[in-house]
Amino acid sequence: MTDSRSFRKSSYTQQQNCVEVADSPCHSAVRDTKHRSHATLHFPSGEWAAFVRSLRASRPR
Numbered sequence: 001m002t003d004s005r006s007f008r009k010s011s012y013t014q015q016q017n018c019v020e021v022a023d024s025p026c027h028s029a030v031r032d033t034k035h036r037s038h039a040t041l042h043f044p045s046g047e048w049a050a051f052v053r054s055l056r057a058s059r060p061r
Helices: 045-058
Strands: 019-023 027-032 041-044
Touching: 027 045, 041 045
Parallel strands: none
Antiparallel strands: 019 027, 027 041
């Protein structure tokens, strides 16, 4: 389980779409900031890193 103190706001958070992310050596967790007590999604760290890289690569410059 991910400690709630380890969550941080995602750099992709927008005013209406707030997401928090927590990283550990084995996985990354994602949750909705407005509904912290609801489900948390867990992804293997490598898959999450690949997802973030793809977002950064598709960002307009």
